[in-house]
Amino acid sequence: MTGAFGSVFCDQLDTLLAWRRDVRHFSPEPLADGIVDVLLDRACRAPSVGNSQPWRFVRVVTPALRSAVAASADVANSAAADAYVDPQTRLAYRALKLHGLREAPEHIAVFCDAGAGTGAGLGRQTMPETLDYSVVLAIHTLWLAARARGIGLGWVSILDPAEVTRLLDVPPGWRLIGYLCLGLPLVPADMPELAIQGWQARIDPHSTRFIR
Amino acid sequence: MTGAFGSVFCDQLDTLLAWRRDVRHFSPEPLADGIVDVLLDRACRAPSVGNSQPWRFVRVVTPALRSAVAASADVANSAAADAYVDPQTRLAYRALKLHGLREAPEHIAVFCDAGAGTGAGLGRQTMPETLDYSVVLAIHTLWLAARARGIGLGWVSILDPAEVTRLLDVPPGWRLIGYLCLGLPLVPADMPELAIQGWQARIDPHSTRFIR
Numbered sequence: 001m002t003g004a005f006g007s008v009f010c011d012q013l014d015t016l017l018a019w020r021r022d023v024r025h026f027s028p029e030p031l032a033d034g035i036v037d038v039l040l041d042r043a044c045r046a047p048s049v050g051n052s053q054p055w056r057f058v059r060v061v062t063p064a065l066r067s068a069v070a071a072s073a074d075v076a077n078s079a080a081a082d083a084y085v086d087p088q089t090r091l092a093y094r095a096l097k098l099h100g101l102r103e104a105p106e107h108i109a110v111f112c113d114a115g116a117g118t119g120a121g122l123g124r125q126t127m128p129e130t131l132d133y134s135v136v137l138a139i140h141t142l143w144l145a146a147r148a149r150g151i152g153l154g155w156v157s158i159l160d161p162a163e164v165t166r167l168l169d170v171p172p173g174w175r176l177i178g179y180l181c182l183g184l185p186l187v188p189a190d191m192p193e194l195a196i197q198g199w200q201a202r203i204d205p206h207s208t209r210f211i212r
Numbered sequence: 213m214t215g216a217f218g219s220v221f222c223d224q225l226d227t228l229l230a231w232r233r234d235v236r237h238f239s240p241e242p243l244a245d246g247i248v249d250v251l252l253d254r255a256c257r258a259p260s261v262g263n264s265q266p267w268r269f270v271r272v273v274t275p276a277l278r279s280a281v282a283a284s285a286d287v288a289n290s291a292a293a294d295a296y297v298d299p300q301t302r303l304a305y306r307a308l309k310l311h312g313l314r315e316a317p318e319h320i321a322v323f324c325d326a327g328a329g330t331g332a333g334l335g336r337q338t339m340p341e342t343l344d345y346s347v348v349l350a351i352h353t354l355w356l357a358a359r360a361r362g363i364g365l366g367w368v369s370i371l372d373p374a375e376v377t378r379l380l381d382v383p384p385g386w387r388l389i390g391y392l393c394l395g396l397p398l399v400p401a402d403m404p405e406l407a408i409q410g411w412q413a414r415i416d417p418h419s420t421r422f423i424r
Contacts (some may be wrong), residue, residue: 003400005364007226013360016217016225017257017353037421043359045229045416047355049369051404051412057294058422065424068363080337089332098335104263109424111283123310125292127369128408133389134349135223141229144356148225156260177345188215192263194406200263203254209249210270212277212322212380 001095016148018190023152024097026104026183031151036106036182041077041153043124043142050119056136058168060107067178070101073159080158096197099156104181110139135177142180152185160187228360230402236309238316238395243363248318248394254357260346262331270380271313276283280379281321282313285371292370308409311368316393321376322351323372333381347389354392364397377397 004010037049040057059163060066077098084090101107112135124130143153161176216222252269260266272278289310296302313319324347338341355365373388406412 005224005228005360008226009221010357010360012221013219013225013357014254014257015226016221016358019256020257020259022259024274039423041417042226042229044414044420045226045232047232047234047352047367050390051406051413051414053420056420056422058424060424062424076338080334083333095332096334119406120413121295122292122305122406122411123306123369125295125370126288129230129344130369133345136345137352138351140259140349145222145225145229148217148222149216155259157342160338168232170422176351190237194263194334196333199334202256202263203265203330208256208265208268209252210268210382212270212272212274 003026003165016144019188020144020147021152021189021192023154023181024100024193025186026152027186028105029184030105031183035149035151037045039145042145042157043138046134046138046141047154048119048137049124049130050122052116052119052131054116054118054131055135055165056111056113056170056174058109058111058170060109060168065167066089066101066107069107069159069164072163073099073101073156076158076160088112092199094200096194098158100154100181101156101184104154104183106182108180108182109168110135111170111174112177113174132177136190138194139178139180140182146182150184151182154181158180228356231400232356233364233401234358234364234402235393235397236312237398238312238393239366239398240315240317241396242317243395247361247363251357251359255350255354258350258353259289260331260348261336262334264284264328264331264343264346265329266328266343267347268325268382268386270321270323270382271381272321277379278313278319281319281371281376281421285313285368288370288372290307292389304411308411310370312366313368313397314400316366316395318394320392320394321380321388322347322390322392323382323386324389325386344387344389351392353400354402358394362396363394366393368393390420
């Protein structure tokens with residue numbers, strides 16, 4: 001593939017981008033054997049600064065650990081609700097389902113190994129945050145590869161990263177970038193759930209463009 | 213598209229992931245009229261925390277600004293080379309071409325508008341860095357949409373973000389996440405240039421997976 005991929009593929013890719021949603025409503029049905037490995041292989045195709053590949057994927061399968069993470073998310077979510085001063089906003093926030101940690105058949109915690117020597121520091125002397133960004137790129141790659149196969153992903157950021165890192169007992173120097181739920185979505189949608197629920201609409205893409 | 217996209221598309225998506233490279237060798241040929249707008253539209257389909265859509269795209273067209281950014285990158289690159297203590301590593305670093313800022317027909321600086329009220333803080337009380345991560349997701353979306361159309365993208369992180377932010381005179385509170393070159397690649401490849409040049413090979417994907 002030295003050139004373009006053709007308009008049929010580009011249209012399908014656009015459709016994938018539209019249907020790639022953050023999923024919080026999962027069927028508890030297990031995913032097909034081996035599919036998580038396929039998805040993690042694809043995630044490792046992501047770009048990374050200096051080709052450092054600093055992503056580390058922790059599949060969380062122990063029921064007690066899954067429950068502890070879900071409990072941590074509920075505590076953080078409750079605190080987040082309380083932080084909204086306006087009672088109506090607080091009520092609207094509380095009405096949202098923001099994670100599917102108890103139903104999703106798969107939990108994957110994604111870390112950045114800040115101590116990895118790979119890449120030898122190339123590309124991150126002035127912008128060291130690009131190491132974390134590389135892990136974000138791997139998460140997005142995983143997300144698209146999953147959705148293409150009909151599998152939904154939800155990125156849970158409403159939890160205490162220090163607590164989750166401690167729970168999972170990972171090597172020192174690993175930073176939690178994202179905690180992911182994967183599973184079959186109960187209600188596929190091409191609109192963000194937060195837009196459907198009236199929390200935040202899509203903004204005009206033109207309003208994000210500037211010229212200098 | 214309520215379910216999977218089918219195996220033909222999945223295979224093509226895998227091929228796209230393999231051929232999506234960081235490009236530093238561009239043809240100076242201008243891109244087709246309107247294509248940058250198409251790509252930025254696609255980028256706005258990226259996921260974002262609380263549907264906050266905090267990405268801001270600045271197309272840098274003024275020749276003096278483009279030159280100033282390229283000069284900034286060269287200064288940062290030279291300092292980065294000097295930071296390698298081992299003379300052989302320093303020599304190997306200096307031999308790499310790490311940006312195509314002078315040839316690429318398009319420069320796009322991508323910022324995070326930290327002051328945007330969109331999303332009302334949802335999802336980022338415990339992990340506020342997810343706002344920046346949302347912009348990274350938009351950059352990756354742009355990258356894939358571009359490569360699908362035969363257009364290469366190079367992410368330049370070897371520059372002084374404060375200096376570039378000042379040069380582009382953007383509103384207060386905007387943080388530079390990435391500075392991108394876009395154009396037709398001179399040499400399409402399915403291997404990272406840093407792997408081809410012997411700087412950093414691909415690591416075994418299995419070494420990045422753990423179970424808890």
